Amino acid sequence: MTTANDSPTHTPLRRARERFLTGQPLPDDVPTEIAAAWRRARFFGVPHDLTEPARPSPPTGSALLTAALPVLDRLEPPLSSGQSAVVLTDERLRVLWSGGNTPHEERHPDLSEREVGHNSAALALRSRSRAEVHGPEHFLDLWQDVSAVSVPVLAPENGRVLGTVTVASGLCAERSPHPGAALAEATVAAVEAELLTRSRTAERVLLDAYQRAAARPGTAVVALDGRNRLLNETAADLLPPSALEALERTTATNRPDGPDGPDSPPAYTLHLPDATGTARITQVHHEGAVIGVVAVVEPPVGLPVRPGGPPRVAPAGRSVPWRHATSRAAELARSRGPLLLTGERGTGKAFLARELLAARGGPPPLVVDAAERPTSDAIDRWAASAGGRTAASAPDRPLLLRHAELLTQTDAASLNSLLTSRLEARPHAPLLVTYTPGTPPDPCLQRLLDTLGARSVALPPLRERPDDIRELLAELTPRPAPGQPPLTWTLDALHALERHTWPGNVTELAQLVRALAEGRRTVGPVRRAELPDPVREGPPARPLSPMEHAERTAILEALRSHGGNKARTAAALGIARATLYRKLRAYRS
Numbered sequence: 001m002t003t004a005n006d007s008p009t010h011t012p013l014r015r016a017r018e019r020f021l022t023g024q025p026l027p028d029d030v031p032t033e034i035a036a037a038w039r040r041a042r043f044f045g046v047p048h049d050l051t052e053p054a055r056p057s058p059p060t061g062s063a064l065l066t067a068a069l070p071v072l073d074r075l076e077p078p079l080s081s082g083q084s085a086v087v088l089t090d091e092r093l094r095v096l097w098s099g100g101n102t103p104h105e106e107r108h109p110d111l112s113e114r115e116v117g118h119n120s121a122a123l124a125l126r127s128r129s130r131a132e133v134h135g136p137e138h139f140l141d142l143w144q145d146v147s148a149v150s151v152p153v154l155a156p157e158n159g160r161v162l163g164t165v166t167v168a169s170g171l172c173a174e175r176s177p178h179p180g181a182a183l184a185e186a187t188v189a190a191v192e193a194e195l196l197t198r199s200r201t202a203e204r205v206l207l208d209a210y211q212r213a214a215a216r217p218g219t220a221v222v223a224l225d226g227r228n229r230l231l232n233e234t235a236a237d238l239l240p241p242s243a244l245e246a247l248e249r250t251t252a253t254n255r256p257d258g259p260d261g262p263d264s265p266p267a268y269t270l271h272l273p274d275a276t277g278t279a280r281i282t283q284v285h286h287e288g289a290v291i292g293v294v295a296v297v298e299p300p301v302g303l304p305v306r307p308g309g310p311p312r313v314a315p316a317g318r319s320v321p322w323r324h325a326t327s328r329a330a331e332l333a334r335s336r337g338p339l340l341l342t343g344e345r346g347t348g349k350a351f352l353a354r355e356l357l358a359a360r361g362g363p364p365p366l367v368v369d370a371a372e373r374p375t376s377d378a379i380d381r382w383a384a385s386a387g388g389r390t391a392a393s394a395p396d397r398p399l400l401l402r403h404a405e406l407l408t409q410t411d412a413a414s415l416n417s418l419l420t421s422r423l424e425a426r427p428h429a430p431l432l433v434t435y436t437p438g439t440p441p442d443p444c445l446q447r448l449l450d451t452l453g454a455r456s457v458a459l460p461p462l463r464e465r466p467d468d469i470r471e472l473l474a475e476l477t478p479r480p481a482p483g484q485p486p487l488t489w490t491l492d493a494l495h496a497l498e499r500h501t502w503p504g505n506v507t508e509l510a511q512l513v514r515a516l517a518e519g520r521r522t523v524g525p526v527r528r529a530e531l532p533d534p535v536r537e538g539p540p541a542r543p544l545s546p547m548e549h550a551e552r553t554a555i556l557e558a559l560r561s562h563g564g565n566k567a568r569t570a571a572a573l574g575i576a577r578a579t580l581y582r583k584l585r586a587y588r589s
Contacts, residue, residue, distance in 0.1 A: 014136040014144070018289065021048055026054075034118070034137050041117030041139040049141050050116065061289060064088070064153065064162045065096040067194040069424075071187060072097055073537045084180055086187065087111070087122055087166040093120070096163070111166075116140055121164045124150035128585070129160060129578040130185070132178045135171045145171045149178035151188045151577075154566075158194035159492075185577060189567045202291045203228065209284045209294050211485065217347055220299070222279075224251040225292030228525040230488045236474050238299055241271040243279075250281060251293055272297070289490035316475040321460040329356060329457040338419060338431040340404075340452035346507030348436040350402055351457065357398050359434065365398040370406040382429070383418055396429030405445070406434040406443035412444040419451050462505040466498040472506065473497075476513045487517050488525040496528050500535045533557065537584075555583060 016030045019440050020038050041048075068088055075086055079100030088097040093112040111121040112580040117139025123131035136146040148168040165187045167180030172433055178184075202225070210223035210230050220235035224247055231239070239247075267282045279295040317323070332339050333356040341349040357365050368378045382399045407415070419431075433452060441449060462468070473494075476488045489497075502508055511533070516526055528536050533556040555573065562568040 010135045016180070037113070037118035037123075037137075038139055044114045044117075046113075046115065046117045046139060048139055049116070051142070062090060062091055062096055062190075063198075063289065064195070066191065066289075067198050068097065068153075068191045071190045071194060072074075075187065077100065084167055084169045084183075085119070086183075087168065088163060088235045089166070090163045091125070091161055093121055093164070095123060097102060111164075119143070120148040120150035121166050124152050124164050124166075125161060128152055128154075129581040130576075132181070134178075135508055144501065147172040147178055147403060149181045149184050151184045153188050153191055155196075156192055156199060159565075162195070185567065199285075202286045204293075205286045206230075206284050206292045207485065207524055209282075209292075213282075213294050213296055220297040222295045222297065223292060224248055224295070225284075226251050227492065228292075228488065228490045230485070230525065232486065233479075235297060239272075239276060243276040243297075246270070246273055247279065247281075247293075247295055250295075276300075305577055307498040316471040317465060318471060319465040320459075320465045322465050322468055325457055325459050326352065330359070330457050332457065333360065333430070333432070335356075337455050338433065338452055340433045340435060340449070340456035341459060342435045342452070342456055344461045344505055345436050346505035347459040348506050349436075349459055350400070353400050353432040353434060354521060357400065357430065360398075360430065363397045365430075367400045367402065370401065370403045370411070375401075375407065376411050379411065379418075381417055389413055398430035398432065401431070401433045404433050404448070405438060405441065406500045407445055407448070409442055409444040412442075412448045416444070416448040416451050462502040462509065463500075469498050469509070470494060472509060473513065476506075476510045478514070478517050485523070487513070487520075490525045490527050493526050493528045496531055496536055496538060513523070533559070551583070 012027075012029065013034070016027050020026055020035075024316045026035055026515055030507070049061070060465070065088065065299075072086065072088065076099045083101055083460065085098060085100035089095055089111055093110060093113065095109050107144070108116050110116070111119055113119075113122045118133060119138060120131045120133040123133060130149065132147070132149045135144055138144065138146065146168055147170065150164045150165050150166040151164060153163045154160065155162050165184050167178070167184045167187075169178070169180055172178060206223055206225055206228070207230070210221060213219065213223075214221040214232045219232075220238050221232050222235050222239070222244070223230040226248075228250070229244070231244075247270070269281065270279045270281050272279055277297055277299040279297045282294050282296075283290050284292045284294060286328060316325070329339065329352060339353075341353055341354060343349050366378065366382050368375050368382075379399070379401070382397065401415075404412075435449065474491065479485050497509075504511070512532065515531065520530070537556055537559075555569070558569045558572050559566070562572060566580055567577055570577040573580070
């Protein structure tokens with residue numbers, strides 16, 4: 001099976017493919033990935049002489065095709081007079097559009113490996129980068145004289161692969177690069193830009209629908225589109241996570257590509273779990289497609305919209321590590337004796353201490369910070385008052401000692417002596433101490449920590465309780481100005497926040513939220529691209545060398561400068577787009 005287009009580059013591989021199809025052993029020089037692709041095609045039962053593929057109904061309601069058509073329509077006139085073809089597929093490699101000419105006019109409606117074997121579109125989808133397949137690398141006989149290059153189309157808001165663009169031509173004399181690679185890259189860049197524009201317009205439509213529904217005071221309103229979640233303060237107070245998850249599942253069935261698709265009813269009532277009430281669900285349409293839903297929640301009869309309850313004794317958080325630590329701290333705080341709260345910087349030790357003291361009632365605490373030396377005089381005054389020697393008739397005033405790791409040896413020894421003195425000489429007022437581990441403590445401080453150790457609680461760092469991020473965001477976000485929408489987050493941004501390691505813990509998260517609330521100039525939910533580089537890109541999955549760390553920093557800075565656009569970033573760095581994707585993947589693997 002030789003052709004006029006054979007070249008020294010392709011002839012050995014063409015002979016190897018003939019050996020494979022006739023059941024003979026492959027030569028050792030066949031690339032491993034190509035041999036594996038041929039074996040997958042044989043496993044899937046793909047006939048190499050396929051001529052009449054199945055013709056399933058083309059996908060309908062494709063947002064990718066809607067966004068891509070203006071770009072593809074501009075390409076079709078020059079394509080019709082050339083010897084190249086352009087093909088657009090969705091994320092399942094179903095062909096959405098094709099145009100142009102190739103030496104072989106056979107068009108297949110499905111380019112998945114299960115249907116047609118090895119091809120550039122399937123390779124690009126799997127690798128998330130530009131891929132080329134030439135002549136005998138294909139499995140089908142029909143494509144033995146075809147070279148093709150494919151580029152994945154990525155969602156602008158979260159990087160998810162939405163489909164592929166392929167440029168096919170006659171067999172190239174050399175395997176790489178394909179002469180249509182620049183056309184494929186440019187087409188994808190234009191489609192992604194159109195997707196970004198349409199996404200922002202759709203979000204504006206959804207935001208307007210949400211604001212109209214939330215205009216009536218006291219109404220609990222949630223808007224969702226599968227990526228973003230908007231809820232007002234009333235809904236945040238009323239709805240538990242289980243109810244929000246039920247609403248998000250409803251959103252998925254209302255999407256054009258969901259189980260119910262465009263046939264789902266425009267408005268209906270949903271009964272929410274955990275006796276939360278009912279939600280009136282209304283679809284939001286844009287350009288003939290369902291882009292999301294707005295839910296107006298009605299609580300059960302007799303249940304106030306703002307549920308009451310006992311005073312909170314801990315910052316936001318429902319994860320098991322946080323609940324265990326705070327419940328243990330609350331139990332110790334209710335009994336007589338000192339309490340030591342330990343944990344990394346920014347985990348909320350002082351905040352929790354104040355909450356525990358507020359739950360006890362009584363006078364406000366005397367706050368002493370060991371970072372503001374000296375502390376011995378303040379501790380002595382508290383001890384005298386709490387022991388009843390100078391203010392016997394006054395209520396015992398608790399002491400909150402912060403940053404015990406910074407106590408001088410003298411102060412640590414004095415406090416330890418006070419706590420280990422005769423029972424009648426000990427202070428009766430509560431004592432709460434916060435301590436951040438770091439450098440090894442000196443002997444005096446170590447003895448104090450040993451004394452307090454039996455009544456100590458270690459607060460978990462934020463990286464060990466990512467499930468609490470969303471609840472913390474609701475608590476840390478400042479109230480919006482009158483007439484302004486609340487600060488909300490796309491799901492992709494939330495996932496990035498949950499993956500971040502948070503070396504500054506809750507304090508770092510609070511600073512990020514405050515900076516966005518004060519300095520943001522755009523509307524709609526916060527996108528992943530708006531987050532700081534270390535948060536947006538996530539932590540490296542392995543320790544990086546100094547050179548890799550410097551390279552990663554340069555790439556992240558370039559991405560930030562170009563608004564997250566990878567094509568422009570690669571051009572600014574002087575590298576191919578595929579190289580940029582490969583480096584980003586390497587930092588995450």
